Amino acid sequence: MKSIFCILSILILSKFQAQSWKNDEQYIQKFAPYAVEEMEKYKIPASITLAQGLLETGGGQSRLAQIGNNHFGIKCKEDWTGKTMKHTDDAPNECFRVYDDPRESYEDHSKFLAYRQYYVNLFKLDMKDYKAWAHGLKKAGYATNPRYAYILIDKIEKNRLYEFDNTNSKEVLYTILKMYPNLESDRIFMAQLEQSKVKPKPATVTVPYEQTSYAKQQQKVNQLKTSAEMLNSILVKNHPNGGRKFVVIPMDTQLSLISKKFGISESKLMKWNELDGGELMRNDILFLESKASSGNLATYKTKVGETMHDVSQKFGIKLSKLYSKNRMEYGEQPRVGQLIYLQSKKPRS
Template sequence: MKRLFLLVSLLVLSKFSAQTWATEDQYIQKFAPYAVEEMEKYRIPASITLAQGLLETGGGQSRLAQEGKNHFGIKCKEDWTGKTMRHTDDAPNECFRVYDDPRQSYEDHSLFLSTRKYYTNLFKLDMKDYRAWAHGLKKAGYATNPRYASILIGKIERYKLYEFDNTNSKEVLYAVLKLYPDLKNDRAFMAQLESEKYPKGKDPVTITVPYKQTSYNQQQKRVEKIKTKAEALNSILIKTHPNEGLKYIIIPEDTNLKFIANKFKISESRLMRWNELESDMLRKNDIIFLESKNSTGNTPTYRSEYGEDMHDIAQKFGIKLHKLYVKNRMDEGQKPSAGQLIYLIDKKPRN
């Protein structure tokens, strides 16, 4: 009898532990309450927020979501004072925000849309018109993919996310159960559903997984090894840039161009010319190309961040600096203002 009880217990626990972010359905079950809360506070359709989260994180599987709890790819910007992580998106080694809890990421996303002038017109739309919101986001420049609106709409209609536009934070789990009736067999979910209110700051759909002992070797593998400056420099790996596969590296520690030239057997003069360098001193996190950059970028436009100059943007997107000035009809040495729209492919139209 004890063996039978143990076997049943293990099956139940294995079922609970299997409920991770492995599918988009599980992502919806977990984060729909967050999207509805944000809808109540900021009047952004829950269906839109949830569809964006699904798309940005690949159903919760992205590195940003898992390591940084960043579900909407929000970058550092000049006003961010929290933790950060480096990640390659449109360009290599970009700075992204790191959150302590995904709920913070959801709220930051709401603030991002509600406080920036580019998205003002969105809030004039019917909050339950997810199609208008999807097209409005694309028109406002939220994403460069020409199919962005149709992709969002496709996810909303496939998973019936519009159901969450018609609920509230007190009844959202009933909406989840309506979409996923099999959850009635999930004791943890049903226990949360039957609670009169959820503890503040807690995830109402979180499933407790029992502690699992790991071996000493497994623990040791998770310990980050601290490298000396020499070890870091000697372990530099050549990377492939999103802009047509250009070869580049990211400088891990302050060094000089001669070290890089010797390591990769490329003359200093070529490295200076290819990267439009004015000094042979390289700083940590500098992007250095090991071949000539392209004349255009891999995305049509980019909004400059606080403190960036045109050389920073040229390195970020693998574009020749003089070509970047020409595309934007700017004089050499001229600096962009924070938030300025920078053209990476087509020339800036004349007024």
Template sequence: MKKVFFALVVILFAKFNAQGWKTDEQYIQKFALYAVEEMEKYKIPASITLAQGLLETGGGQSRLAQQGNNHFGIKCKEDWTGKTMKHTDDAPNECFRVYDDPRDSYEDHSKFLAYRKFYVNLFKLDMMDYKAWAHGLKKAGYATNPKYAYILIDKIEKNKLYEFDRTNSKEVLYAVLKMYPNLKNDDIFMARLDQSQVKSKPVTIKVPYEQISYTDQKKKVEKLVSTAESLNAILIKSHPNGGKKFVIIPNDIALAAISKKFQITESALMKWNELDGNELRRNDILFLENKSNKGNVATYSAQAAESMHDISQKFGVKLNKLYSKNRMDYGQQPKVGQLIYLQSKKPRK
């Protein structure tokens, strides 16, 4: 999902790396993508994340941001095992986290909110209600400044950051260009995202908040994030055998997640793919419609450890038809090198 788009962003924003960030506008143009990506994964409003980043870094000018890629002033805490730096904040020479890339800082900020029980109630709020989130952060003890919520709201409204709550990571450049129409083609935004490349809507997840340990909570959230990223990576393909629609599963995933993504019932997917379980494995072929009665080639030589179901999926042929054509009992498996008939029935001896 992200490879092509991220390459675009690297090119588009490279100019900022050389000159630094002098205004809030430049900070927003550079880091809006990261905030929107985090919103898709953790359901934290992008407007809130960007406003906090602006406030904490002074528009990217803070020492923590420039030397430690730390955009949210996150201190080391007991669970941090990465790089650190000393910085005077509430007390002299406090320990702060150091990141290899600002993107890591943005994700760590999301995890900081998602994994801690103090912020559980935030995720019960409407993701479009940035005011409620701002006040919720203050109430949860994120900052000691009594005006913290109002400062965030002011930054959001002054910079129209709420626009990023209504977009997704594939279209965030359009939102930026809409907000800053005076940017020219020969400026940092010299390219446009091709809408034809947008294959599907971004997947959002609901983070669970049971009162469990930090470690278990972290594992649950990371599993959900991994599932969401896997779903975003799936593209529908057309099979050579009749153009039947199918997908290749990028990572181990539950059939229910595929069912929800493509709005097809689990029972239909199980029937069309002759599945006997609800778990899909990496590189599995899954058809999104019924397979054909015969193949697009006449025969095939079975490979080592290849089952009749594997061959059925590879060539898009219904499993029962495949058994019938080869005069085999259902459940019987082919031998290495065995000639499998895909169109007409195997001749009788």
């Protein structure tokens, strides 16, 4: 029986390792059904909608997407009466629309194109000609980047998003499974697709008849499921300090699980994050590559309970460099409200 659970653990972890860094793929798997729905209602190619969503959100990582469920960077405009948020885009603190869920953002994007005169010529194009739509959007003034059309086309062709132009809302799950066959046995993914009518075959595990033994085995299964759900919920983010990749740990866990998920050795993760053990706590910041030698801000005032390591992780600075800049002994901790230098060295007193 022990070997069965070892195999289950290996299968779960190996699958998540195979999906490491694939923010775009995770985005497509989750939001392709919305894009196909919108294609059916508004005659906008699903490939175009998905490519724009990928580009605008950075694979679902943007602040607008995560806080405001805004996947297309649509600003408030004079006709918007819903919730809003401030975000710096072309100018500081611009007003952006906030949605209750991403589905609303997808529909609002469709309406934005369908009900504005600037885009009327788009709907004269062949709905399956994504290249014409990409160039049409640029010509209509949707974006200022002169290469916008080519960027969309590259996203579509790199990720085979044109497959979704040839499906419908009833068949979209089959299209996703065809593109990503490793998902076929992933119960977590299947549960997330609200429109799914395909039920994965449940895994069968033989357990002893005795109730006490069964309870122990069930507990192990639940632990594996919890770990898998935790790993699946982790999104790779880009830190403001140089765009370095990092994650926020959603629950207490072992460094070994994160190591296997991303295919990075524990020793490297410990070195990059100045860790002295394999225990990770909820809300810990963990860098997946080496941190910077200086910060993107000049200084920072510490808050109650913050250590130098906390500041190092918050601003993506190597701990040794942080100590050196502030002329502090390694291991020394800051006072509440102490001014910490993140770029240049603290002036000598």
